[in-house]
Amino acid sequence: MSEIENGVTEASENKEAITSLLFQLADDDFLYAYRGSEWLGLAPHIEEDVASSSISQDSMGHAAMYYKLLEELGVGNADDLAHLRPAHERRNSILTERVNGEGFYMETPNYDWAYQVVRSYFYTQAKKVKVDSLCQSSYKPVAEVAVKVKMELYYHRLHWETWFKQLLSSTDVAKKKMNEAITRVMDDFGDMFSFGIQKQAIEKYKLIDSEEKLKENWLASIEPVFAALQMTVPTIPETLANNGRNGEHTVDLDEALRTLSEVYKVDPVASW
Amino acid sequence: MTTLHNMSDEDLLARFMERIEAGDKIEADDWMPEEYRLTLIKLISMHGISEIMGALPEKEWVPRAPSLQRKLGIMAKVQDEMGHGQLLLRVTEDLLKPYGKNRGDLLQDLFNGDLKFHNVFHMETKSWADAGIIGWLVDGAAIITQTDMLGASYGPYARALQRICAEEVFHAQHGESIILALAEGTDEQKAMIQEALDRWWESLLMFFGPASKETTGSSKQDVTIKYKIRTKTNEDFRQIFFDKYIPRILSLGLTIPDPTFHFDEESGLWSYKQPDWEEFKRIIKNKGPRSQARLNLRRSSYENNAWVRDALSATVN
Numbered sequence: 001m002s003e004i005e006n007g008v009t010e011a012s013e014n015k016e017a018i019t020s021l022l023f024q025l026a027d028d029d030f031l032y033a034y035r036g037s038e039w040l041g042l043a044p045h046i047e048e049d050v051a052s053s054s055i056s057q058d059s060m061g062h063a064a065m066y067y068k069l070l071e072e073l074g075v076g077n078a079d080d081l082a083h084l085r086p087a088h089e090r091r092n093s094i095l096t097e098r099v100n101g102e103g104f105y106m107e108t109p110n111y112d113w114a115y116q117v118v119r120s121y122f123y124t125q126a127k128k129v130k131v132d133s134l135c136q137s138s139y140k141p142v143a144e145v146a147v148k149v150k151m152e153l154y155y156h157r158l159h160w161e162t163w164f165k166q167l168l169s170s171t172d173v174a175k176k177k178m179n180e181a182i183t184r185v186m187d188d189f190g191d192m193f194s195f196g197i198q199k200q201a202i203e204k205y206k207l208i209d210s211e212e213k214l215k216e217n218w219l220a221s222i223e224p225v226f227a228a229l230q231m232t233v234p235t236i237p238e239t240l241a242n243n244g245r246n247g248e249h250t251v252d253l254d255e256a257l258r259t260l261s262e263v264y265k266v267d268p269v270a271s272w
Numbered sequence: 273m274t275t276l277h278n279m280s281d282e283d284l285l286a287r288f289m290e291r292i293e294a295g296d297k298i299e300a301d302d303w304m305p306e307e308y309r310l311t312l313i314k315l316i317s318m319h320g321i322s323e324i325m326g327a328l329p330e331k332e333w334v335p336r337a338p339s340l341q342r343k344l345g346i347m348a349k350v351q352d353e354m355g356h357g358q359l360l361l362r363v364t365e366d367l368l369k370p371y372g373k374n375r376g377d378l379l380q381d382l383f384n385g386d387l388k389f390h391n392v393f394h395m396e397t398k399s400w401a402d403a404g405i406i407g408w409l410v411d412g413a414a415i416i417t418q419t420d421m422l423g424a425s426y427g428p429y430a431r432a433l434q435r436i437c438a439e440e441v442f443h444a445q446h447g448e449s450i451i452l453a454l455a456e457g458t459d460e461q462k463a464m465i466q467e468a469l470d471r472w473w474e475s476l477l478m479f480f481g482p483a484s485k486e487t488t489g490s491s492k493q494d495v496t497i498k499y500k501i502r503t504k505t506n507e508d509f510r511q512i513f514f515d516k517y518i519p520r521i522l523s524l525g526l527t528i529p530d531p532t533f534h535f536d537e538e539s540g541l542w543s544y545k546q547p548d549w550e551e552f553k554r555i556i557k558n559k560g561p562r563s564q565a566r567l568n569l570r571r572s573s574y575e576n577n578a579w580v581r582d583a584l585s586a587t588v589n
Contacts, residue, residue, distance in 0.1 A: 037331070037334045037347060038335070040331045040350055040354070041324070041327055041328050041331055041354075041570065042569065042570075042573035042576075043573070044577040044580040044581060045577075046324065046357060046375075049324075049354045049358075050351060050354045050355045050358055053354060056347060057347040057351055060343055060344055060347055061344055063340070064340040078340060079340055082340055083338075105331075105335075106565075108565075108568050108569060108572045109572075110572070110576060111573075111576065113576070113580050166583070166584065167580070167583050169587065170583035170587045171579070171582055173579045173582070173583070174579060174580070174582075174583035174586075259335045260335050260336070262336045263333075263337070263338035263400045264339065266338075266460070267458060267461070270458050271456070271457055272339050272342060272454075
């Protein structure tokens with residue numbers, strides 16, 4: 001198959017597939033970065049605050065690059081795409097929209113660090129598997145972005161894997177909390193590798209590896225860590241209540257979008 | 273040859289002051305009088321914890337920042353602030369060693385009100401313009417006091433400030449860029465900046481501290497000048513701030529929210545209405561509008577994460 005240059009002259013089916021995939025990637029990182037930024041000042045220690053706020057910032061940067069690709073495809077202005085699309089148009093996975101815990105980030109939230117570590121580790125590992133594959137995408141612009149994302153992702157993955165291993169080889173309390181978090185994260189993992197209704201086209205145009213191949217790679221990538229911890233690799237759910245890739249979301253996303261777009265919506269035409 | 277061990281405290285002090293006068297850098301393991309050590313601990317721990325508490329008001333605007341670029345800018349800024357806090361607490365921890373205290377003690381001091389943080393970070397934020405004012409004028413004010421201490425006699429602090437000041441310049445530019453965009457924007461956006469300036473004005477005046485200890489009953493400025501930790505007084509700083517920022521504020525079409533404010537030709541100084549220093553005292557005693565809410569954020573996270581600290585020390589041991 002020939003390489004697809006800019007999508008502009010391509011068949012509309014192809015552009016739809018590219019657009020859909022880019023929204024999945026952009027919305028995932030946009031929400032993941034948001035949830036990470038809610039942790040600022042609340043991490044277990046100051047060094048972690050510095051590290052995880054850096055990861056959130058990088059992730060927001062990745063989202064911005066994907067939104068920019070959509071802008072270049074003529075889908076709309078990157079800021080509008082990030083801030084104005086309603087929940088049912090969002091293509092992020094359910095896991096990335098989930099709240100960090102009870103309470104609003106500005107008051108006295110009761111966030112769970114175990115959940116943050118497991119969500120981040122599993123998500124980052126999934127992102128790594130996708131980004132590795134995207135580096136060979138038939139759509140060149142996304143392959144170029146993937147190369148940049150990959151460099152930063154190396155550190156993110158290392159960071160969360162370290163936390164994951166440490167907390168699971170420590171006190172009983174930590175192990176219990178981590179195992180509970182694994183269950184909660186896996187409950188939401190069903191759409192992580194889904195391409196939604198665009199599955200066929202996305203796979204046909206070789207924009208990225210197939211859903212099945214990505215799942216396989218993810219399981220293989222975490223297997224050694226689980227083996228070392230003498231734990232069983234979790235199962236990715238086959239059935240799912242909501243598929244975020246098709247715009248099916250939880251109320252957690254509505255709340256997130258309200259905050260993320262509060263100022264932008266004051267006047268979307270104004271320059272900020 | 274006389275060694276440090278058999279020198280009297282008086283001789284040690286005389287020798288220390290000679291080093292200070294000569295512009296020597298004092299290092300963490302050097303002999304220093306207790307007054308110097310305690311002054312540094314108070315100054316640097318307050319600076320450090322203010323960086324950390326100072327990230328909280330801006331954090332309120334991180335997700336709400338009105339574009340992807342603004343989101344990235346403010347995320348980078350709050351991360352820097354946390355980094356400064358960490359750097360400064362490390363410097364403080366070395367100074368605390370003889371007292372057997374560590375970072376955990378500093379956080380306890382913060383929670384029980386013994387360790388104070390800057391008055392500005394006790395205040396509410398109400399609009400996106402506040403994120404601009406904080407970056408532009410609060411960080412601008414901080415740059416003025418901190419660059420004065422780049423030559424501080426205590427080496428570890430002076431070196432930390434080298435990096436901090438370099439980053440603060442970016443923060444002030446980030447804040448100024450937010451303000452400029454609003455100033456060139458719609459009427460609603462312009463009104464947003466004026467409203468924010470009106471609210472922050474007194475806090476900005478207070479930022480530099482009272483002109484003399486007679487105002488509030490205590491001030492460390494004389495001691496810090498004696499030990500060449502800094503060179504200028506609180507009032508000097510405030511005047512430098514006016515020199516630098518009043519023309520810029522006016523050029524944006526903003527009004528200074530003090531009708532008596534003017535430049536006095538005779539004294540060569542800016543004349544301004546004194547802020548309510550009694551209110552200042554209340555604020556830094558954690559009785560400001562958002563003092564308890566922000567302290568609670570840290571307190572509750574400290575408690576929520578107790579199991580993580582236990583888990584980490586179990587792994588290490």
